[in-house]
Amino acid sequence: MLSVTPIPAFSDNYIWLLRQDSSQEVCVVDPGDAEPVLRFLEREGLSLGCILLTHHHHDHTGGVAELIQRYSPRVIGPDNPEIAGVDEIVRDGDEFRVMGRLFEVMAVPGHTLDHLAFFTAGIPPLLFCGDTLFSGGCGRLFEGTPEQMKGSLDRLNSLPADTLVFSAHEYTLANLAFAKAANPGNPDVATAFDECQKARDLDRPTLPTTMERERRINPFLRCDDEDVKRAASAHGSTDSTDATFATLRAWKDSF
Numbered sequence: 001m002l003s004v005t006p007i008p009a010f011s012d013n014y015i016w017l018l019r020q021d022s023s024q025e026v027c028v029v030d031p032g033d034a035e036p037v038l039r040f041l042e043r044e045g046l047s048l049g050c051i052l053l054t055h056h057h058h059d060h061t062g063g064v065a066e067l068i069q070r071y072s073p074r075v076i077g078p079d080n081p082e083i084a085g086v087d088e089i090v091r092d093g094d095e096f097r098v099m100g101r102l103f104e105v106m107a108v109p110g111h112t113l114d115h116l117a118f119f120t121a122g123i124p125p126l127l128f129c130g131d132t133l134f135s136g137g138c139g140r141l142f143e144g145t146p147e148q149m150k151g152s153l154d155r156l157n158s159l160p161a162d163t164l165v166f167s168a169h170e171y172t173l174a175n176l177a178f179a180k181a182a183n184p185g186n187p188d189v190a191t192a193f194d195e196c197q198k199a200r201d202l203d204r205p206t207l208p209t210t211m212e213r214e215r216r217i218n219p220f221l222r223c224d225d226e227d228v229k230r231a232a233s234a235h236g237s238t239d240s241t242d243a244t245f246a247t248l249r250a251w252k253d254s255f
Helices: 034-044 065-072 146-155 170-184 187-201 212-216 226-232 241-253
Strands: 001-010 013-020 025-029 047-052 072-078 095-098 101-107 116-119 124-131 166-169
Touching: 001 212, 013 166, 025 226, 034 065, 034 146, 047 065, 065 187, 101 146, 124 146, 146 241, 170 187, 170 226, 170 241, 187 212
Parallel strands: 025 047, 047 072, 124 166
Antiparallel strands: 001 013, 013 025, 095 101, 101 116, 116 124
């Protein structure tokens, strides 16, 4: 059985730790800071066998060098010279095994051009999507275009409904506050906001979410919804789903 544990980092990052059954060797995803990972591994008596990297931003890669120095793990990530330490470059459609599970690599440009997501179709299916898909939202467009990001989200949206979605940041409440404005007629958004507020009040993560849940509450996956289009039309074009997405993303940037 593969377990996934969040290791909080910085103010709102999650470094996800994967462990197969009672194995002492684990894998982490996007270790932007080595210190909380080292603290966790030492406390639990674990060793680090693998690192997965979704993209080059420092809050996802900043701890890699120190972790390599300590554990010499296998490091899997995108083809980007800005990321030091990757010894296994992967691209769209590649597959690899980690912790006994076969992972598929999905190119999901938009937030950055090198962004990858890692999907494994086990029971349950798991998705590690970095800063592409968040609960109730999506990543800012630092390098890609709205069309690229929408294409990436459409691709993730094709995954099974029960896929557990492990995003890299605790942005859910802020995203759902925007979703209330962008999809005001959707009662699922209000319910999700209340549930997530209770979780945060108890200092619990709002993640993972599921693809089924995101299809109900995430306005960026609902660009063909009439309520979303009406709300977005006050902020820009809604002549197509691509235009609606671009309008939503620009609106969210200044929300």
